[in-house]
Amino acid sequence: MATSIVGLDIGSTGVRGVELSSNGKNKPTLVRSYEIPLPPGAVVRGEVVRPDVVGAALKRLWSQGGFKSKKVVLGTGNQGVIVRDLTVPKMSIKHIRESLPFQVQSTLQMQLTDSLLDFYPTSETIGEQGPVLNGLLVAAEKKEVLGNVSAVEKAGLTPVEVDLIPFALNRLLISRPQIMGTVALIDIGGTTTSIIISSDGVPWFVRIIPTGGDDLTQALIEGLEIDSAAAEELKRSLSLGAVEVEVDDENSVSVKCKCAKCVADEPYVDNSRSTEILNTVSGELLGSLRSTVNYFNNTRPQDPVQQILLTGGGSLLSGIAKALSEITHVPVLAADPLSMVALPRKKNAKKIHLDGSISVALGLALRSTL
Numbered sequence: 255m256a257t258s259i260v261g262l263d264i265g266s267t268g269v270r271g272v273e274l275s276s277n278g279k280n281k282p283t284l285v286r287s288y289e290i291p292l293p294p295g296a297v298v299r300g301e302v303v304r305p306d307v308v309g310a311a312l313k314r315l316w317s318q319g320g321f322k323s324k325k326v327v328l329g330t331g332n333q334g335v336i337v338r339d340l341t342v343p344k345m346s347i348k349h350i351r352e353s354l355p356f357q358v359q360s361t362l363q364m365q366l367t368d369s370l371l372d373f374y375p376t377s378e379t380i381g382e383q384g385p386v387l388n389g390l391l392v393a394a395e396k397k398e399v400l401g402n403v404s405a406v407e408k409a410g411l412t413p414v415e416v417d418l419i420p421f422a423l424n425r426l427l428i429s430r431p432q433i434m435g436t437v438a439l440i441d442i443g444g445t446t447t448s449i450i451i452s453s454d455g456v457p458w459f460v461r462i463i464p465t466g467g468d469d470l471t472q473a474l475i476e477g478l479e480i481d482s483a484a485a486e487e488l489k490r491s492l493s494l495g496a497v498e499v500e501v502d503d504e505n506s507v508s509v510k511c512k513c514a515k516c517v518a519d520e521p522y523v524d525n526s527r528s529t530e531i532l533n534t535v536s537g538e539l540l541g542s543l544r545s546t547v548n549y550f551n552n553t554r555p556q557d558p559v560q561q562i563l564l565t566g567g568g569s570l571l572s573g574i575a576k577a578l579s580e581i582t583h584v585p586v587l588a589a590d591p592l593s594m595v596a597l598p599r600k601k602n603a604k605k606i607h608l609d610g611s612i613s614v615a616l617g618l619a620l621r622s623t624l
């Protein structure tokens with residue numbers, strides 16, 4: 255019998271649900287998806303700041319989206335999450351989870367009583383004392399995860415699992431036979447950007463940075479003294495165009511527009527204040543992304559990043575993919591979120607809203623159907 259589950263992404267700009275139905279044999283079917291926007295400040299950098307506002311938005315998500323299941327898989331991920339390599343003696347995943355506090359208490363700079371620990375195995379080798387499992391240790395702040403759980407429970411929903419958002423994206427977008435080699439997946443959200451780098455689908459590296467598309471909106475609001483709706487509209491009309499990217503000795507990246515209009519004014523300089531703000535703020539984000547890819551390539555020179563996949567609303571900024579490709583010298587493509595699921599027959603298709611960023615919610619829902 256088919257069972258259904260909802261992947262729930264509580265993002266800074268909206269709550270999104272994706273309901274998948276699975277009979278355990280075929281590809282799971284995406285039966286419905288929906289999004290309700292959130293006002294600024296309700297969720298900031300992965301943390302629910304206003305559980306009442308989020309709880310009310312979730313109730314609307316269920317009533318307007320028509321979700322049938324109340325079982326949800328939740329995501330977590332802000333810059334407080336620590337992900338690092340860990341090797342443990344080979345045993346069942348249940349035993350590994352139980353032993354994690356003892357394995358990591360001397361190495362983790364975080365109060366163990368305030369954190370939730372998990373382990374994601376990636377390979378098995380033979381150590382000095384016998385077989386060992388190598389993998390990634392995940393330590394998340396309890397406060398953040400419990401804030402999300404409490405908002406969900408306020409809306410009458412039952413959280414059945416919690417997963418790290420970058421792992422959900424990896425499951426959906428990278429760990430499949432068609433995608434080989436070392437791939438960096440970058441999700442640029444409103445207030446957070448997650449980077450996960452995997453080789454042949456196995457994750458090696460995770461980094462979550464507290465910046466996103468909203469930083470540019472905010473800079474336009476402050477720099478041009480306009481309101482947030484006008485800044486959002488202006489941002490969507492801007493383009494990094496043909497860019498000139500410079501990297502100085504201190505590794506900081508500056509991006510300059512080389513479009514015909516800017517070049518005509520003065521070489522590489524645009525007098526328009528909005529383009530200047532666009533170039534500064536995007537330069538900072540692009541600089542962090544470039545350093546992350548370089549850091550990974552330096553630590554694993556045998557497996558350098560061969561491809562970058564972009565997802566998240568912030569990646570829709572015109573010209574950002576091209577600029578990222580220019581500074582990393584790696585092809586940058588938009589990720590395809592729908593190849594892991596079947597779509598319903600036409601008569602149900604109206605229940606599916608594919609606008610916005612459904613990748614996180616879809617990757618979360620897949621955790622319990624694969």
Ligand SMILES: Nc1ncnc2c1ncn2[C@@H]1O[C@H](COP(=O)(O)OP(=O)(O)OP(=O)(O)O)[C@@H](O)[C@H]1O
Nearest residue numbers: 265266267443444445446467468566567568570571
């Ligand atoms: N066409 C577009 N051009 C530029 N930016 C866009 C466009 N569409 C959406 N954005 C930006 O994408 C960002 C929201 O992305 P997304 O929906 O992935 O974030 P979120 O999941 O709500 O936030 P977070 O992941 O940080 O919690 C906002 O900053 C929004 O302005």
Ligand SMILES: [Mg+2]
Nearest residue numbers: 265443444614
């Ligand atoms: Mg997001």
